Amino acid sequence: MRAALLTEYRKLVSTRMWWVLLLVMVAYLLFIAVVMAFSLATGGGAGGPGAGSAAVPQGVDAATTVYALANPIGYVFPLLVGSLAFTTEFRHRTITSSLLVEPRRGVLVVAKLVSSVVIGLVFGIVGTASVVLGGAPVLAAAGDGAFLASGDVWSLLAWSVVVLTLWTVVGVAFGGLVPNQVAAIVVIVAFTQFVEPIARVVGSAVDALSGVAQFLPGAAADAVLGTSFFGGLGGGATDLLPRWAGLAVLVAYALVFAVAARSTTLRKDIG
Amino acid sequence: MEPAAIAVDHLTKRFGAVTAVDDLSFEVRPGAVTGFLGPNGSGKTTTLRMLLGLVRPTAGRALVGDRPYVAIPRPARTVGAALEASSFHPGRTGLGHLRTLAPQVGVDDARCHEVLELVGLVEAKGRRVQGYSMGMRQRLGLASALLGDPPVVILDEPANGLDPQGIVWLRELLRLFASEGRTILVSSHVLAEVQTTVDDVVIITGGRLVHASPLSGLEDLAERLVVVRTPTPEEVERIAAQHGWTVTHDGGSLVVRGATAQQVGAEAFRVGVELHQLVDRSVELEDVFLRLTASAEDLATRAAGTPRGRVA
Ligand SMILES: Nc1ncnc2c1ncn2[C@@H]1O[C@H](COP(=O)(O)OP(=O)(O)OP(=O)(O)O)[C@@H](O)[C@H]1O
Ligand SMILES: [Mg+2]
Numbered sequence: 001m002r003a004a005l006l007t008e009y010r011k012l013v014s015t016r017m018w019w020v021l022l023l024v025m026v027a028y029l030l031f032i033a034v035v036m037a038f039s040l041a042t043g044g045g046a047g048g049p050g051a052g053s054a055a056v057p058q059g060v061d062a063a064t065t066v067y068a069l070a071n072p073i074g075y076v077f078p079l080l081v082g083s084l085a086f087t088t089e090f091r092h093r094t095i096t097s098s099l100l101v102e103p104r105r106g107v108l109v110v111a112k113l114v115s116s117v118v119i120g121l122v123f124g125i126v127g128t129a130s131v132v133l134g135g136a137p138v139l140a141a142a143g144d145g146a147f148l149a150s151g152d153v154w155s156l157l158a159w160s161v162v163v164l165t166l167w168t169v170v171g172v173a174f175g176g177l178v179p180n181q182v183a184a185i186v187v188i189v190a191f192t193q194f195v196e197p198i199a200r201v202v203g204s205a206v207d208a209l210s211g212v213a214q215f216l217p218g219a220a221a222d223a224v225l226g227t228s229f230f231g232g233l234g235g236g237a238t239d240l241l242p243r244w245a246g247l248a249v250l251v252a253y254a255l256v257f258a259v260a261a262r263s264t265t266l267r268k269d270i271g
Numbered sequence: 272m273e274p275a276a277i278a279v280d281h282l283t284k285r286f287g288a289v290t291a292v293d294d295l296s297f298e299v300r301p302g303a304v305t306g307f308l309g310p311n312g313s314g315k316t317t318t319l320r321m322l323l324g325l326v327r328p329t330a331g332r333a334l335v336g337d338r339p340y341v342a343i344p345r346p347a348r349t350v351g352a353a354l355e356a357s358s359f360h361p362g363r364t365g366l367g368h369l370r371t372l373a374p375q376v377g378v379d380d381a382r383c384h385e386v387l388e389l390v391g392l393v394e395a396k397g398r399r400v401q402g403y404s405m406g407m408r409q410r411l412g413l414a415s416a417l418l419g420d421p422p423v424v425i426l427d428e429p430a431n432g433l434d435p436q437g438i439v440w441l442r443e444l445l446r447l448f449a450s451e452g453r454t455i456l457v458s459s460h461v462l463a464e465v466q467t468t469v470d471d472v473v474i475i476t477g478g479r480l481v482h483a484s485p486l487s488g489l490e491d492l493a494e495r496l497v498v499v500r501t502p503t504p505e506e507v508e509r510i511a512a513q514h515g516w517t518v519t520h521d522g523g524s525l526v527v528r529g530a531t532a533q534q535v536g537a538e539a540f541r542v543g544v545e546l547h548q549l550v551d552r553s554v555e556l557e558d559v560f561l562r563l564t565a566s567a568e569d570l571a572t573r574a575a576g577t578p579r580g581r582v583a
Contacts, residue, residue, distance in 0.1 A: 004375060006374035007371055007372065010370055010371045011360075011371045014360075014368075092360045093358040094358055094359065099325055100325075101347045101372050103346060269326040270320070
């Protein structure tokens, strides 16, 4: 298994895609963090989907709202980089040589999932650092302060890293389930950018659905962080699961996708 | 290095309506190069993929040594395989590709450099595979196969895209491996390409075995032709008739089928027939190969192409 992990890790880092995605994520998160910090610091309602609502977070709440952005805004990136672990193998047919050196297909799946934690941590740390880097100076200069000494802030940042890492693992498993690279990218982008936001807005508006909406992957991730970009900012009443349950739901997505991948994509003939 | 043989045992693979491999059985011995031959679409690649655990057989099994490929621990140390070229990530370098495999093969970077040198890719190893030519990809595939210094080597059309020097080099490499006692199985759709390399041949068509023997066994199947020039053709025809040889006229010479030049010469000498020329026509193995592999298809097309019930 150690060998399998090293192999998977080398596969990922020997191509350029991962750092292209990383750079785009950094640029995007820096930008969003600056805009959000600015709009919160000036107390305005200029940005964000929940803008214009009554309760604008103040003080440390403003800081945590900005610092928590890496997950809800940036989770598409670790999902995408994770999905590449399988989709590039099928796109370039390297799955053949991968299975020649490791014909136990279950081991291949597990190795991909586990090794993605490394790249996930990179995305988690860099992504989380990006929102702090973008948000903190603006909050300090124009708002109530950056609150970088606060224990709550640091705990939030740590959980942000954990969640982004988990997204990477979920991405790996999803890529195994949808090995067609274009299809996987389209589904991930569509789901994260349109389907889930809409589903969660609808979920928070319709009481009967809020129980279901809690189990959407993005809502589970919010539960881990304890803040909801959609619920909190909008002042809505989206109920979040407890943190442990949020973690469990994210892990469950990864496991279900992985088992499904093993029994569909990886059961098929390769050739 | 313990030699392991390959055994293909009643292997069948159907893709929907297409039967790619049909109840195929053959064995490959160590210490020899075996050519796995058949025309395009005859099921060579599918057979090799089943042998390597990539494709699940509809029926039958294939063993390397005493077990299926997937049950071999660290299989790349026992079996080195290269299937069709171009299965590389274009953004990876040649060396990068080998380094992704190395941990599971159980070798270090030094070995990666070593095999790159062996296949002649030292110059190109730092370049991305995107820019590799067909022959360079073929060599990189071979390098991947040899990474674990395996006693069994399986190559699917390894000569594709290689230049003449490359083909000679590959032949010598495979001969060397065979002399070391390794088991070598190479597929090709052209007999001539491997004729000087292989010891044994396994020939399939339409997924079915049509011939398996040492190369000399194929030579025995080649039709014997003797070209004879004589001032008394009718005498030669008489001799031929006595022995059951057939004779046809080809310009000013006679072509005798079913005998060697020795036999014809001895007989002519015995009965005192004057000969001006007596030549064995060189054995064309490719003709034998074409005849073996074409027959099944031709029979099928002929059957399909015959208008039913209208044969007067
Ligand atoms: N995945 C697949 N799905 C459907 N049919 C397939 C599949 N793979 C192979 N075939 C069919 O099986 C038959 C054998 O194909 P195969 O690739 O094994 O032939 P081959 O002997 O390797 O040919 P070539 O010399 O062209 O490489 C062909 O008719 C091919 O169309
Ligand atoms: Mg083939």
